[in-house]
Amino acid sequence: MLHLLHRQRVVHLLRTDGPLARADLADRLGLSRPSITAIVSELIDEGTLVELDSRVEGPGYRGRPRKLLGCNPEARRVLAIWIDERRARVLIADATGNISHEDQTPTDGRTAASVIRSIIRIAEKMIDGPAGGPVAAAGICVPGFVDSTTGFVVESKILGWSGVELGKPISRALGVPTAAQDATQAMTLAETIAGAAQEVRSAVVLNCGGHVDVGLIIGGRPYAGATGVAGAIGHMPIAGSNAKCTCGRVGCVNASMSLHAMQSVAPQTEGVALKDIDLAAVAHDTSQNPHSQKIIHEVIDQIARTALLIEAVLDPQLLILSGLIVEFEQLIEALEARIEEVRPPERRGRTTTVRSQIGRDYRVAVIVALQQLDPDIAGLLRTPIP
Template sequence: MLKPSESTKQSRQVARLLQRQRVVHLLRTSGPLARADLADRLGLPRPSITTLVADLIDDGTLVELESRIEGAGSRGRPRILLDCNPEARRVLGIQIDGIRARVVLADATGNISHEDQTPTGDRDAAAVIRSITRIATKLMSDPEGKQASVVGVCIPGLVDDTTGLVIASHELGWTNVELGKLISRDLGIPVAVQDTTKAITLAETIAGAAREARTAVVLDHGGRLGVGLIIDGRPYSGSTGVAGAIGHVPVYGSVAPCRCGRTGCVEADMSMYAMQAAAPQTVGQTYEDVDIDALREENARNEQSQNIVRDVIDRVAHTAALIEALLDPELIIVAGLIVEFDELADGLVARIDELRPPERQSRTTTVRSNIGRDAPIAVIVALQQLDPDIAGMLHTPA
């Protein structure tokens, strides 16, 4: 149990992590900017921005550019602009799902310089890990690649992110894989491993729809259904670190077979995997390989397929309505692979809004995530390790 003073200290350290990343994200997407601009855009006091910027300059993440005078003929003090440092330390981000493992090399501001991928499919964990480390070594051996300081890994499943152990990833068929330990051994640098839903939730907190929210629920809807929780402006992991892992909780009355070997799991009834009966030709295909327009036209003519998709959306929406009533969040954020399919994502948002009881109207807003499928969320997992004061602060304390 944390003492109150320890809990307060940890909350402040997590808040500092999020503020640092928001500064970097804003400069990466809208820079260069002056300190005053950062304070105004982020709604933070100027002394706080001064402290954050000083730390980010000291660790090499940001640089000051040449002074610039405000306006022609201005006699005021020159404004010093800030930007991301192109020579910042490098990190590796590894994003694994049931189809592929994507490996990216990025700087400490999140800018990707090199990337490659390897299939996962029916391959065992050892084979995939060998391919990942081979790709990572190749990316860093490129003349312009540079060595990475840390690695961040995202994988769908039940993950002990304090040790990097993948307890179970049914999407890949992996159990008790010491993913962090094995990659760290092969590459010789620290590795952090996080469940994909938790990583998406952190990305939403830093740079997504939840960056201004105190409370939010993230529905990670793809090959499975995961729930991310944001409470008091920070991701919430629960007492043992796996809050929101609802994929293999049994649904009353369901007999749908699940990939875990049991029947009636949430994932079997509510994920996009559950929708594949409406489009069996997409089984095993990557998103890039699916002809979306042809699939849309075919399903529009097939009433049975429409009913399958509609039932899945309806079940997810009812689950979201229950979670909303329990937590009373400001936002429900529809995220994951589903946002790549406009009709599905819009349909889910509309159905959640439709199910909201009259007394809950205007209390919670449902939105689509603006963080795309290929966003380097694994890089954010890696970046947590670069500040020794906050490394591990998102982990649930013992």
């Protein structure tokens, strides 16, 4: 798995900062030059990378000119699908991660079967389009309990799905291997490959938005647990809590520690897309209301204390704050400050708190799909075609 992560970090670095020479990759990623040479050779043989005509040389440069490497834009394409409570976004990207086509279908109030049919219809139209090479794999991100080895959604309270075959019907219809992952675990994978956790051995990803879940990175790689659902804390009961959760139960983590728990301070934002919310106006209104400030403070305090409890269990190098809360500047600043305030003296300086730069959208699904172009992970994530 560590070899896989090194491969993906090479591809990501070239995708974002390339073209680069082999020596540059070794220096930037902290790997030995023989290791980089071996990884690059594999990726060139597979068609993911190409050697470019340009060479690194110039005034004062001595030695043999170094060949530059880049991602192969003609490599196989991937299909990425991001599903949330409002919509399913479907797009096609090349092996360099560049998106060429995208579309979406609503999910709110619809059955899983109906949404899956719409996804397949959109995907088939994209795949049959005139531009681009063949689609080699698909990646799906969905919130909830997801068995990533089979693409089976055990439970998604947000979507109202239970016992849903997600990966297999899409794989059969499109004729490509399909990986389905819980959105938080997918975001954790993205942090490991392309985010804040690239160079650390351990980290906790706190995904806080309409729900709260945790991603774990142990030994430099994502940890999904014995049955694939590690960190799914959103619907775990909290002792003494009487807050009603959107799932219908009472006392869930989500009911006390998510942005839904703050919804009463800005009821006008219920069901409104983030891009359509006047965040400055909401912040101003709540800052003038002592009752609203009390609710926000209580929720932030509980999130901070829960994050520190998880931090104490794992003792990670990083605590990565992620999810929708990062897009609300005042809330994320308040959470960061509260974490520092309540962190016990003996834990200070041991874990660094950072904000995620990855985001919580379809780009993560692209990374999940691109993983399958690597043969080392195909058996772990693939939903095979019967």
